[in-house]
Every structure is written in structure tokens, then in C-alpha cells.
Amino acid sequence: MTAAQTTSSGDLSPEARRAAFIVIPAYNEGACLERVVRDVRRLYPNVVVVDDGSTDDTLEAARRSAAFCLRHAINRGQGAALQTGIEYALLRGAGCVVTFDADGQHDPADIAALLAPICAGECDVTLGSRALGRAVDMPASRRVLIWLSVRFTRWVSRVRVTDTHNGLRAFSRRAAQGIHITLDRMAHASELLDLIRRSGWRYREVAVRIRYTPYSLAKGQSPRGAVRILIHYLLGRIMR
Numbered sequence: 001m002t003a004a005q006t007t008s009s010g011d012l013s014p015e016a017r018r019a020a021f022i023v024i025p026a027y028n029e030g031a032c033l034e035r036v037v038r039d040v041r042r043l044y045p046n047v048v049v050v051d052d053g054s055t056d057d058t059l060e061a062a063r064r065s066a067a068f069c070l071r072h073a074i075n076r077g078q079g080a081a082l083q084t085g086i087e088y089a090l091l092r093g094a095g096c097v098v099t100f101d102a103d104g105q106h107d108p109a110d111i112a113a114l115l116a117p118i119c120a121g122e123c124d125v126t127l128g129s130r131a132l133g134r135a136v137d138m139p140a141s142r143r144v145l146i147w148l149s150v151r152f153t154r155w156v157s158r159v160r161v162t163d164t165h166n167g168l169r170a171f172s173r174r175a176a177q178g179i180h181i182t183l184d185r186m187a188h189a190s191e192l193l194d195l196i197r198r199s200g201w202r203y204r205e206v207a208v209r210i211r212y213t214p215y216s217l218a219k220g221q222s223p224r225g226a227v228r229i230l231i232h233y234l235l236g237r238i239m240r
Helices: 012-017 033-041 058-065 078-091 108-119 140-156 175-178 188-199 216-217 221-240
Strands: 020-026 048-052 069-072 097-099 125-136 170-174 202-209
Touching: 012 020, 012 097, 012 216, 020 033, 020 078, 033 048, 033 188, 048 058, 048 078, 058 069, 069 078, 069 202, 078 097, 078 188, 097 108, 097 175, 108 125, 108 170, 108 202, 125 140, 140 188, 170 175
Parallel strands: 020 048, 020 097, 048 069, 125 202
Antiparallel strands: 097 170, 125 170
């Protein structure tokens, strides 16, 4: 994707929107997945849903709404689902790959802001940041958890970010081809930051809006879950 794929107003051209593949990992998201996918597809036709071994009607919702639907026979974790989706998007000829959560927290309107710098050749990776943008109805406990996560990430990964474990990201085709996620579950978010540092990819944070709901909070990480992610990530670094 190039600067020619943005319009004179800075918006994405129809060609750029078709070249972007939106990868949505989903595990037991039948309650909201169809709405999320249809909202994204109003702007971006190529949506890839990876059903990560769900036990509810996620697969059926994906088949009704997504352009492409993949399925893991067993639940392997979000990192594995993203790797599957990214590889498939590249096989389909994606010019850029965007990762997008299935729980309704993200706003499809933010995708253009993530893609525009990549289309213009200004960077290889963009990372959504709720710190630069807005977090609607975020509980105080979640703010503290994110603050701690950011400090840990800056210390360990040495990547200067204002947000972490935000599932809204975009990658150029070149960067996406270099992604090989080895941590199958939620620690993949920190692994991706390590990869950005090692690869030397140019990256930029972009302001995005995150909307918290009782549903998304119930699906999100608890402090105990955050500790498990930390342990999984550190063990993964030791093993690499």
C-alpha cells in the first residue's frame, strides 16, 4: 500500500480499504460477533474471523457475517488465532493486516487512522493507544492494571509506548510477513512489541477509542489473569 492509496483529504481510498484485511480472533463471542463483523465490513470488506475452538455459536455467527471464516478445532489462545488469521490474510494478498477484537470494544472508524501512516509509507506498524485517545467507562482497577503493564513493557521490551495489550493494531504487508507468534495465548501482545524492537520496524502509536461494557469487562483480563500472562511471557523469553 502506498501514499497513492489515500485520498487528497487523507482518507483511505476504496482500493486501500479493499487491500486491508481485518483479522478478528474470536472465542465464545457468539453474543456480539455478528454485529461487530458487520460494523467493520461496512468500511472494510475483507474480514477474517478465526474461531478459536468456541463452544457456543461463534462459528455460525462468523459464517453469516465474515468474508472469510477459519476455525481451530481446539482452543489454542488469541496469539495462535492471530497467527492463523495473519497467515491466511497474506495468502489472500493482503496489502495491510489489522487486528481487531471481537468483544465490541473497538471502533471500526479508528482503523483508517491506523492504516493511513502505513499507506503513506511513514511507518511499518501502528499501535492503537487508549491513553492518546479515549477510554469510555474504564474502571479504575483496569486503569491501574494498564499503567503497571505499560511500565513493565517499557522496562522489559524497551519499546516506548503509552498503552499495551490493546488489540487494535495495523501492519504493512512486509511487517506482517515477519510475524511469527510463538506465545499462543495473551502474552502474544508483549511478544509483538519485542518483535518490533528486534526487527527495527518503524512504529507509531495512534489515538483510538475503547468502549468498556459489562460484556467486554467480563471477557477481559483480571489481575490474576495478568499475572498468568506475565509468567507466560517471561517463560517464553527464557525459552527463545
